[in-house]
Amino acid sequence: MPSHFVFVSGPTGFIGRGLVLRLIERGHQVRGLVRAGSEARLPAVCRPVLGDALDAASFADRVPPADTFVHLVGTAHPAPWKEREFRSVDLVSAQAAVAAARNAGVGHFVYVSVAQPAPVMKAYLRVRAECEQYISSPGLNATVLRPWYVLGPGRLWPLALLPLYWMAEQLEATRGGAQRLGLLWREDMIGALVWAVENPVRGVRLLDVPAIRKLGNAQ
Numbered sequence: 496m497p498s499h500f501v502f503v504s505g506p507t508g509f510i511g512r513g514l515v516l517r518l519i520e521r522g523h524q525v526r527g528l529v530r531a532g533s534e535a536r537l538p539a540v541c542r543p544v545l546g547d548a549l550d551a552a553s554f555a556d557r558v559p560p561a562d563t564f565v566h567l568v569g570t571a572h573p574a575p576w577k578e579r580e581f582r583s584v585d586l587v588s589a590q591a592a593v594a595a596a597r598n599a600g601v602g603h604f605v606y607v608s609v610a611q612p613a614p615v616m617k618a619y620l621r622v623r624a625e626c627e628q629y630i631s632s633p634g635l636n637a638t639v640l641r642p643w644y645v646l647g648p649g650r651l652w653p654l655a656l657l658p659l660y661w662m663a664e665q666l667e668a669t670r671g672g673a674q675r676l677g678l679l680w681r682e683d684m685i686g687a688l689v690w691a692v693e694n695p696v697r698g699v700r701l702l703d704v705p706a707i708r709k710l711g712n713a714q
Contacts, residue, residue: 496522499692502558502601504528504548504592505567507536509647510607513685514565515541518692526561528554549584551591551598558599563692565605566592570619578618589626597633603695604635605688610643610676610704631699638691638700640684640707647681654678677704683711 501518505511506527518525519540526542534543546554548568558564568588570580589606596604608623609616630637644653656678663673687702687710702710 496693498522498524499563500524500526500561501563501565501692502526502528502544502561502596502599503565503567504588505569506541507533508567508571509650510645510681510684510688511567512536512538513681514567514688517685517689521689521693523692526557548588549591551594555595555598558595558601561599561601563603563605563695564592564596564599564601565688565692567607568592569607573616573619575616575618578622581619581622586622586625586629590629593630593633593635596635602636603692604630604637605640605691606630606637607640607642607684607688610641613643613676636695636697636699638696638702640687640691640702641704642679642684642707643676643704645679645681645684674705675703677708679704679707679711683708686711686713 501523503511503515503525506515507529515525515527516538526544527537528544528546528548529537530547531545537543544554544557566589569585570577593604608627609620611620611624613620627639646653663669684707687707690710
């Protein structure tokens with residue numbers, strides 16, 4: 496397996512920290528973008544890059560020699576009333592990440608979006624769709640993951656919905672939606688992200704919930 500040089504924005508978050516550790520365990524070199532004062536939250540084996548995820552100029556010159564850029568920055572605990580934050584953080588950070596990746600000649604961009612279509616969180620879906628369009632428009636080679644809800648420490652309440660998911664999957668009329676909006680574990684996401692890093696693509700590749708679960712279980 497060839498080693499990759501990976502630049503990660505959002506390396507200290509719910510998924511980012513575990514991803515950084517897994518990538519390093521598998522022999523990849525990783526740099527993590529953090530704000531000044533947050534360096535201690537990074538795993539010690541990850542090299543910190545100080546900068547502002549909303550401002551490409553603050554970190555773009557330190558993306559090289561990365562061949563892969565993983566963008567995980569986004570609004571914490573998305574909710575319908577956070578549309579302004581979706582636009583000022585999720586969209587702006589994605590634009591900054593794409594600009595920095597293009598400037599560095601990064602060969603593969605990896606982005607965590609959201610399952611679409613969905614009956615709720617319209618503002619969030621709208622902004623994430625804009626981010627996806629922005630990523631694909633410059634001709635970047637990219638993998639876009641589309642999870643719905645990711646379970647993990649402090650995020651277990653949706654487990655109460657599992658009986659409803661099971662019933663929905665038994666009916667042909669609701670099976671597709673139940674699978675597309677299925678629940679994932681954080682380890683599923685980390686495994687699928689590692690797979691994406693280690694298997695770069697030409698063009699744009701979309702990974703939905705069933706694909707993420709399958710790839711996560713295979714790692």
